[in-house]
Amino acid sequence: MYSNLEVEFINQLEEHQNILHKICKLYTGDMDSHKDLFQEMTIQLWKSYPSFRGDSKFTTWAYRVALNTAISLYRNKKRSIPTVQWDNSLHNIRYEEYDNRQEEQLRSLYLAVHELNDIEKALVYMYLEDKDYAEISETLGISEVNARVKMNRIKAKLKNMLNTKGGA
């Protein structure tokens, strides 16, 4: 019974592991922290897996637990999170797909997102994953209106950050 559950969990997680990788990508700045957070999210998912009854999709459940781990439960072993560091292997942009300008724009965008706080990153993550405001508000525990207002502020903040950097 127990090992069946384990096999089932591992199957699901292996298939949907990109959910975790994408959260790691927003919340960590180097490969070590990425792996560390990935592991912590996996442990938290596994710990709460018995209570996952399948009434929602595995992915919907998993991203919430994983996001909560990144925001509330995870303790970075390092003293500070290097926000400016850019690890190319981690933020792999396929160079052939983009011209230099786009590539530079993406790089600046990821760097700007890294400067946001944990809650803002969560909103950005859900926005990028195409979650609607009802789901965003339910996940974070804030009202839908406030989620929308905050999202607009984040967009303005990012625009501002990019303009300041571009102008300097």
Place this chain on the structure above:
Amino acid sequence: MDELDVLKQHWNRDNSFPKINREEIRKMLHQSSSSIVKWIFVISCLEFLAGILLNYFSKKYWGAGSDALWEDVVYVFYYLVLLVFILLFYKKYKNIKAEKNTKKLTEDIIATRKLVQLYIYVNFIVISVEFIHGMWDGWHNIADATVRNGTPTWIQYSLFIGIVLVLAAILFSLIALFYYFLYIRLTKKLYKNYKELIQLDH
């Protein structure tokens, strides 16, 4: 086009992540967690244990001379309080579920942390009372000895007060430092994120 929409285009196509295989996932499941809650739990258990040991030893050394009934009553009461704390803390700890919404989860962790804080205050009061009690005994011992030996009292008294104050300063700063490192650093990020969530809803 919006900046985030540019990012979204790349985001959806991005599959360039290290692939974690089944065996690696299986290994991770059996690794120990580094979560804040786990550390709060571990530290609190150590505190409960330290509280019990401290009381046991202080009773053994200080309590040897006097068998006052009120002391036994205080100890029994203290252990009852301790038991209630352990039960409450375990209940709170069990209540923490990562599936809840972020705000609720953070509130649950902070509530657990607050309970531990309350426990620390109770312990602090107990330690202080014992300290004063010990000081009182010490003072009287000196007084007794001086009556017997007839030596000058003021040097001994000031020496005694000096030593007691230094000891108290060391003890309390150690305790303060201990809690600063263990809890304030541990939950700093949590409080920051919680404040941000609260601000969002106002």
